[in-house]
Amino acid sequence: MRGSDDHGTSQRSGRSNRRRMAAAAAAVLGITALGVLAAARLSRRVRLSRVPPGDGAIRVESRVTVNRTLEEAYAFWRDLSRLASFMTHLESVSESASPDGDRRSHWTAGAPGGGTVEWDAVLVQDVVGELISWRSVEVAEVTNSGAVRFRTAPGGRGTEVLVELVYEPPAGPVGATVATLLGEEPQQQLVDDLRRFKQIIETGEVVRSEGSPEGTRAGRLLRQRPAQPVA
Amino acid sequence: MGRTKVKVRTVPDPKILNARDAIVRITSTAICGSDLHLYDGYVPTMKKGDILGHEFMGEVVEVGPAVDTLRVGDRVVVPFPIACGACMACQRGLFSICENSNPNAELADRIMGHSPAGIFGYSHMLGGFAGGQAEYARVPFADVGPIKIEDGLPDEQVLFLSDILPTGFMGADMAVSPGDVVAVWGAGPVGMFAMASAVMFGAQRVIAIDRFDYRLRRAAENTGAETINYEEVDVADALDEMTAGRGPDACIDAVGMEAHHANPAIDRYDRVKQAARLETERPHAVREAILTCRNGGTVAIIGAYAGYMDKFPIGPLMNRSLTIRTGQCHVQRYMRPLLDRIRAGDIDPSFVISHLLPLEEAPRGYEMFKNKEDGCTKVVLTP
Numbered sequence: 001m002r003g004s005d006d007h008g009t010s011q012r013s014g015r016s017n018r019r020r021m022a023a024a025a026a027a028v029l030g031i032t033a034l035g036v037l038a039a040a041r042l043s044r045r046v047r048l049s050r051v052p053p054g055d056g057a058i059r060v061e062s063r064v065t066v067n068r069t070l071e072e073a074y075a076f077w078r079d080l081s082r083l084a085s086f087m088t089h090l091e092s093v094s095e096s097a098s099p100d101g102d103r104r105s106h107w108t109a110g111a112p113g114g115g116t117v118e119w120d121a122v123l124v125q126d127v128v129g130e131l132i133s134w135r136s137v138e139v140a141e142v143t144n145s146g147a148v149r150f151r152t153a154p155g156g157r158g159t160e161v162l163v164e165l166v167y168e169p170p171a172g173p174v175g176a177t178v179a180t181l182l183g184e185e186p187q188q189q190l191v192d193d194l195r196r197f198k199q200i201i202e203t204g205e206v207v208r209s210e211g212s213p214e215g216t217r218a219g220r221l222l223r224q225r226p227a228q229p230v231a
Numbered sequence: 232m233g234r235t236k237v238k239v240r241t242v243p244d245p246k247i248l249n250a251r252d253a254i255v256r257i258t259s260t261a262i263c264g265s266d267l268h269l270y271d272g273y274v275p276t277m278k279k280g281d282i283l284g285h286e287f288m289g290e291v292v293e294v295g296p297a298v299d300t301l302r303v304g305d306r307v308v309v310p311f312p313i314a315c316g317a318c319m320a321c322q323r324g325l326f327s328i329c330e331n332s333n334p335n336a337e338l339a340d341r342i343m344g345h346s347p348a349g350i351f352g353y354s355h356m357l358g359g360f361a362g363g364q365a366e367y368a369r370v371p372f373a374d375v376g377p378i379k380i381e382d383g384l385p386d387e388q389v390l391f392l393s394d395i396l397p398t399g400f401m402g403a404d405m406a407v408s409p410g411d412v413v414a415v416w417g418a419g420p421v422g423m424f425a426m427a428s429a430v431m432f433g434a435q436r437v438i439a440i441d442r443f444d445y446r447l448r449r450a451a452e453n454t455g456a457e458t459i460n461y462e463e464v465d466v467a468d469a470l471d472e473m474t475a476g477r478g479p480d481a482c483i484d485a486v487g488m489e490a491h492h493a494n495p496a497i498d499r500y501d502r503v504k505q506a507a508r509l510e511t512e513r514p515h516a517v518r519e520a521i522l523t524c525r526n527g528g529t530v531a532i533i534g535a536y537a538g539y540m541d542k543f544p545i546g547p548l549m550n551r552s553l554t555i556r557t558g559q560c561h562v563q564r565y566m567r568p569l570l571d572r573i574r575a576g577d578i579d580p581s582f583v584i585s586h587l588l589p590l591e592e593a594p595r596g597y598e599m600f601k602n603k604e605d606g607c608t609k610v611v612l613t614p
């Protein structure tokens with residue numbers, strides 16, 4: 001790296017000048033630190049909330065507004081097979097009707113180092129244009145549930161989509177399964193998933209760049225490809 | 232490749248990544264004043280090997296399967312903000328704050344509060360998109376952004392539809408009413424387009440403020456602006472005299488984050504802090520614009536800024552009922568009407584060009600542009 005731009009020449013030297021500069025620097029540093037802190041706290045969407053200690057469950061929630069009607073947003077999520085197109089931990093979700101009328105679904109997630117983790121779930125609530133919720137059934141490696149709510153945004157600004165996912169790891173050591181499902185940053189993963197959902201429902205695809213050729217993904221933020229064409 | 236270091240390298244040809252992409256073979260591409268902020272290392276999240284450049288045009292050589300508005304062979308100018316056309320922001324004409332086009336939105340979100348649109352060749356915080364100072368570029372949302380040039384106008388006359396002409400025009404659009412006295416800080420290409428646009432919006436007087444006589448002369452010749460050299464006169468005094476004590480009605484900051492101040496101590500204060508990364512901006516132009524603006528007037532900020540400035544005159548702003556209007560240019564909104572004006576002969580934007588260089592000489596172009604050597608105002612590169 002070459003050097004930065006020139007600073008010009010000093011007009012005078014002397015202890016008093018240096019002291020003034022030092023005091024000014026200290027004041028500036030204080031203000032700057034506050035400024036940086038304020039900036040860092042501005043991100044509202046990353047908020048991991050844990051159910052009180054002892055329970056061990058992990059709840060992540062996030063939200064996004066999309067330029068679609070309530071019905072369109074609801075229909076997109078109600079086709080559970082589409083969840084795999086924007087939720088990075090899911091490989092596939094398929095639905096079927098069970099003999100006793102439950103709407104059951106079979107979920108497959110990728111495991112680290114290859115292989116998959118699978119479980120069955122049922123729909124608990126399904127209110128058109130309002131709410132979809134589901135929970136895993138029988139013996140799932142990680143008991144989990146989810147809910148999506150839909151609201152019209154004020155002022156005709158589209159539809160608000162609010163998502164909550166809860167994971168209840170089994171007693172004992174939390175193994176690879178949980179890490180698979182949640183990733184390193186479960187809250188951030190959901191935030192990214194909802195950005196991808198918005199891109200797909202509004203533009204048709206996950207948006208790619210040379211720096212992030214897979215599209216929005218937390219793991220890529222700090223490991224960007226150079227902004228040059230993908231070979 | 233690093234601070235004040237650009238190189239021309241051979242890289243893979245771009246490929247279609249999204250169904251709405253097009254690949255453009257670039258015929259002309261310019262160096263922007265805001266590229267200098269990248270060059271000088273003031274914009275965070277650059278990475279070695281990033282391709283720069285966001286002012287480019289050329290010929291479509293490939294289209295993705297979902298592009299039906301462009302065909303191979305079409306000649307297009309590409310707007311610098313990448314915009315999906317489908318989100319609420321795009322539908323309201325606010326293309327530079329498209330809600331979908333930045334895959335690295337989380338980075339921008341942390342620093343800015345929310346993310347603006349992705350931009351070609353302008354840091355990973357704004358998407359990590361390869362830029363257009365190259366032989367080819369991948370253009371996302373090709374059915375939304377690029378404008379077709381169909382009547383044989385030469386590149387030099389239409390290239391600046393990509394950024395600087397709409398940027399100057401939007402500055403005037405945001406601030407100028409008929410009969411206004413308009414002051415423009417920065418007599419570079421953006422400033423000159425703002426001056427020319429101010430006239431289109433009915434300004435009665437336009438005043439250019441800069442420290443290089445060659446730029447002030449060019450501005451006066453091409454836009455009719457009156458001029459103030461701030462190294463020779465005090466700007467506040469001069470504007471006070473020219474407006475009989477009122478101040479300009481509209482003030483346009485076309486300088487941005489690497490402003491220079493005539494007073495060495497003040498210049499050094501911000502420059503030292505910027506070098507120590509204690510402050511990301513050198514905000515002299517915008518401070519002066521706010522302080523000199525007529526009470527109740529409008530300040531349009533179209534110079535590029537990246538982060539946070541110190542000593543913002545919020546007291547004067549608030550107490551004197553000023554309006555601030557600002558934004559990265561919503562280029563897509565202005566391209567068609569400005570192309571029509573060019574075709575009608577209302578404006579020939581090529582007057583800002585001072586140097587035409589082959590792409591191979593980009594490093595020299597950057598140095599010349601940065602140091603204002605050889606009467607440099609705008610460098611256009613041909614791959």
